[in-house]
Amino acid sequence: MAEEFLRIDKLVKAFGGNQVVKGVDLSFNKGEFVSLLGPSGCGKTTILRMIAGFERPDSGRILVEGKDISGLAPNQRKIGMVFQAYALFPNMNVADNIGFGLKIAGMPKPQREARTEEMLQLIGLSGYGKRYPFELSGGQQQRVALARALAPSPRMLLLDEPLSALDAKIRVSLREQIRQIQRELGITTVFVTHDQEEALSISDRIVVLNTGNVEQFGQPFEIYNRPQTRFVATFVGTLxxxxxxxxxxxxxxxxxxxxxxxxxxxxxxxxxxxxxxxxxxxxxxxxxxxxxxxxxxxxxxxxxxxxxxxxxxxxxxxxxxxxxxxxxxxxxxxxxxxxxxxxxxxxxxxxxxxx
Amino acid sequence: MKPAKLWSWLIFAFGAAYFIVPLLATFEFSLRIRREGYTFDAYTSVFSDGRFQASFSYSLIVGVCAILAGLLIVVPAAYYVRLRAPHLRPIIEFITLLPLVIPAIILVFGYIRMYNTSSPLPLLGTNLGTDILLTLAYVALALPYMYRAVDTGLRTIDVQTLTEAANILGANQATIIAKVIFPNIIVAVLSGAFLTLAIVIGEFTIASLLNRQVFGVYMQNVGANRAFEPAALAVISFVITWGAMGMIQLLARFAPKTARRD
Missing domain, CATH: 2.40.50.100 (RNA polymerase II/Efflux pump adaptor protein, barrel-sandwich hybrid domain)
Known part of the structure; x- marks a missing residue:
């Protein structure tokens, strides 16, 4: 039986009286790649931000390996995150961006440099360490953001629509690269997207969300072929x-x-x-x-x-x-x-x- | 040349003359200390005057202290307002504009009343206390410029995402401001700093009433007793102010390196 890694327990979140997450229960396995899929306003990003610690749940718990992390600040959670807008630090070159988390953690310079080089090789950007973010294409910037998130060896990776800002061809190649790296490292990954094709192609399992509720949670094959609700049937694929x-x-x-x-x-x-x-x-x-x-x-x-x-x-x-x-x-x-x-x-x- | 273009040039020439002619006249006058011809003797006299060196150095030190104190207050405040309390922005903007509305004379009388030797916080009782008060007065005076410069800098970066990106990598708030936010708004911060310096170098009212020998007070003293040296001092003061403005322009050239590109 697969080992449970992340558990979301009766999670509720409202913004100014508008409840955007309505008692969500989910359980993700170790090393699993799970997508949160749904239209705008369905609560997928809010759930991700609560896992990261950027939003506090109104009620409910988030457990990682059985321990409640709901009360921890984001910098204590040991989670890596990639943002839609890349969020590379413009004042730092690629190597410094990747090494930022390692420096904060107090890793000595020689080890830090070695780890940065390892990460650059992982994302296929060896030799780009001295370049600044503005000298890179969107796809390259997002790969650096991925390397930066993975460098401190986080226990979980969160991806907040990381491909949305890229053009179609790069989106496909980068999603394949993300999946390959995720498999290689065996890191539990939560991926937020509104693009059903992306979710279907990349995920081990998909959570389909609508108006703050889980409509269906299952493998892409099940979601597509055996939708359990009218919403899933109409939202995923053409019907x-x-x-x-x-x-x-x-x-x-x-x-x-x-x-x-x-x-x-x-x-x-x-x-x-x-x-x-x-x-x-x-x-x-x-x-x-x-x-x-x-x-x-x-x-x-x-x-x-x-x-x-x-x-x-x-x-x-x-x-x-x-x-x-x-x-x-x-x-x-x-x-x-x-x-x-x-x-x-x-x-x-x-x-x-x-x- | 088209008539419209000609008019533009004429208006520009008139505007330029309005600013430049008095300056040139002052400069020309400052060179006429000797009957036999133009010399820089007025400048030599000013630079060799111990009171010039003392007042200028004092103004410079107070200016730098005011810049540092201003930055310590303004950068975290503007960052916090932008990140966590955008609804407070109109109130903060109003507060930062107050020094433009309230004359310096009112401010300094308020200080004297609040911090005199018989008050609970008798800052005016010691030299150091008065220096601190003068520095803080300059922080208040420069607040509209410093806040706007920093806020403009913050507007050019995605403060929230950068903060969250650094935060999830393990950084705390102080580290985020020092390592991520500050370096990315350094050009804006420096323009605020040079504006502050320009204000401090020319300030007279507050320093005079607090009995501090700053550059402005020295200029006034010299102006009351000499003929050519005040003109030389006016030109020096302009050069310093324009030098500070020039530095802002120069620094702006470095902006693209850190600019966000999507």
């Missing part, structure tokens, strides 16, 4: 919603686009004649010609978006519309706008959200 009517609740059948189909996920609480929303991911829908899919619907191509390796089509089904993703095939151009198409959906991929 198609088809309006249908329950035909026979006992037989789990619904009427969709004039045809009756069986939906295994239809809840037992459904009543005959009730309107339900059938949801599915774009990749669960295929350009049918679809003998292998048990729901087959006819429509017209309303939009074609060429995304490189994937082509996303929006198909108009009359009273519904559905997005579907299909892999780019060099030999077969995508259907044209307005072309009639037949789509297929596996009923086992359909989730039912109450309307």
């Amino acid at each position: 198609n919603t088809l309006n249908a009517t329950v035909a026979d609740a006992g037989a789990k059948t619904v009427t969709l686009g004039g045809t009756t189909v069986t939906i295994p996920a239809l809840p037992a609480s459904a009543r005959n004649g009730e309107a339900v929303a059938l949801t599915m991911r774009p990749e669960a829908v295929s350009l049918a010609n679809g003998a292998t899919r048990d729901i087959v619907l006819d429509g017209k191509v309303a939009e074609v978006s060429f995304l490189g390796s994937v082509i996303r089509l929006k198909v108009d089904l009359g009273d519904n519309a559905v997005n579907l993703d299909t892999f780019n095939d060099q030999r077969t151009p995508p259907p044209a706008h307005g072309a009639p198409v037949r789509i297929g959906i596996a009923s086992s991929d359909v989730l039912v959200l109450e309307r």
Whole structure:
């Protein structure tokens, strides 16, 4: 069984009467990479700042390895943190920035220099020690900020949207580098982001937050494929919603686009004649010609978006519309706008959200 | 040349003449101590006067002390207001502006009343006490300039994030101010310091009523008894003040090195 490292226990925080964290309970394992994912104002940054010690919880506790750290000042917590705005000290060169925490801790100069060099190698910036922050690109600055946070060997790493200020390509390469370094060091890491793709690609587990509450806590595969709430289903990834009517609740059948189909996920609480929303991911829908899919619907191509390796089509089904993703095939151009198409959906991929 | 441009130049020339002509005239007059021609004798006479050296050194020492005391008060105060109590900013700004509104004569009479030999804190009873009082009076006098300079410096950096970054790396508040905040606003701090120095070098009212022989008081004494030396002193005083202003400009050139770039 995995060893519990960080425990957040009934954490509550309000700012001026507005409760932004509402009794959050979470438990993270040692060496785990956990993302706090949610829209603006969901409380993710506030939770991170309470772990760091920059905000005091109104109630609840934060325990690291079983010890309550809620009352400790940030400089006593032995936590490393990387900020969205890099926060490198402009008056210090790269080496001095990385060595700052070590100097504060009283590490002698020779060891400090050796550790700084080790960190520079870790982030792939050997030879950059004498440069000043303003001489570096955004990505390089954030790597230095990561090295600075890791240099004093903290027991935990907090990342506060560290990739938001960077352009798309650097964001992807830096997130891979962060993950690789995190695995190498085995350091427990909490990563705050509002970017679901980032969270899904980098995390061992994801906490999806909404209005100060935990909506779901699980592995990226579970979060994406088995969302437990409507919010998670709609916030994480793209979701198609088809309006249908329950035909026979006992037989789990619904009427969709004039045809009756069986939906295994239809809840037992459904009543005959009730309107339900059938949801599915774009990749669960295929350009049918679809003998292998048990729901087959006819429509017209309303939009074609060429995304490189994937082509996303929006198909108009009359009273519904559905997005579907299909892999780019060099030999077969995508259907044209307005072309009639037949789509297929596996009923086992359909989730039912109450309307 | 376009008429609009011509007018701009004319207005500029008129403004420049308004400032420069009296200065040039004073300088020219200061060189006319001898009938046979221009000499720097007035300057030699001033520089070799023991009272000049004593009053100038005294003003310089009081000025440096006022700068240090001002920095010790203003930097942590401005930092704290920006970081933890932004709602107090209008009140602090109002307080720092008071020395501009209250004339120095009122301030010094207040000091004399508060700190005379029969008061609970008789600072005026000793020379050292009076020196301290004079220094603190200059701190108050320079407060509007010092606070604004430091606050402007703090505005150019992300005070909160830098503080948090240093804090989580183990630094306490004093270390954060000394190692992270102060070095990043040093250019602004130095401009505040030079402004303070310029004010202190020319100050007369407070020092005179506290019976301190500062440079301003010496200038007044010389002005009352001599003809050419006061002109030389006025030019020297201008050179010092402008030198201080020039230093601010020079230091501003170093600003980009520490500026935040996103």
